[in-house]
Amino acid sequence: DYEKKYPPDEPDQALGPNARIWRVYLDEARQFDMDMVDNIRDTVDVILVFAGLFSAVVGTLVTEASTSLKPDYTQITAALLTELISVQRAIASNISVSSIPSSSLHLESPPTSTASSTDFWVNALWFTSLAISLAIALVSVLVRQWLHAYVTPTSGTPKDQSHIRHFRYMGIEQWQVPLIAGLLPIMLHLSLFLFFIGLVVFL
Template structure:
């Protein structure tokens, strides 16, 4: 039996593999690009939906803040009412002297901010800040994704290398966690707005505040159940 020759590295293959059609780097790159596109499209769709809701929600919160902010400032009409009340009650030397000198009673000295008004504005201002933060981070995130998917004039081999580098960079910079945080920011803003809404309706009577509190409680219960229970 003839002794089998040990092949060298430069010897031709006895059973050569068929050469693939096209660039092998392009074949490897295609499924990687498809997987990356699916993930990026999911992020884009979620962020764009959040931005639409955040824009509408900001308009609603701003309208309520415009009204509630008035409760933190003295009403100029209160000074006039106080003066007319004192004049109607009888002569007052101090008031008469003040009026003759062209002065007026300061409404600031008679005005005190209610704790409920301060609390309502704190809720709604923080809600607006969280809402605007969601818009800001969401807009920047969309810019990240646009640059992440840009490969101008690169070969398949270079594109594959850069894709791997960018994917690792997204993980290193916690970009997936940032996208997951955006709905939580918006939910927190909504919870604060609803809490302020309940506080806003309390002085208006139980017939109005109790139904609103019940509906808000049901919404918060649903939110807690769908957010916390899946974690267990």
């Protein structure tokens, strides 16, 4: 009961810097902010931990899968050694070197990848999943910083504190922080969905 908690104001102090209306506003706003911040913070904390672990797993798989997009230098070396041995045998047997089948490798052009379409799809899906997961982690950290700045205590009269709180709340609403926090689980589901599609294609 605010009438008992705060004494009535003098007639000329109804809107003064220490008026009861500002104290009541701060109490109501404090309870509202506590509920809002706790809900967003709990969601963001879970998302941040899961996104970090998930990014580590996907990053490891992407590192392995991306090797299929690069030229296989082991096969290139083996092909060149085979041709070199054939040339040496031809010379030792007095056979014309021109009769030795030449390698399909050409020094004028760089070696190309032998990756299949499956390899491209797997890497595309996993790289996209990793990018989304890292973006989720980044946005989660930003939301945490916004919340920390939002609930930072202020000094001054109740009227000044009320104005600062309202200014912060308008900033939170303008930047759509609650909406962004609500979209994080959806984005995480999308990242998981892309990862599992890539896993199915990979297997």
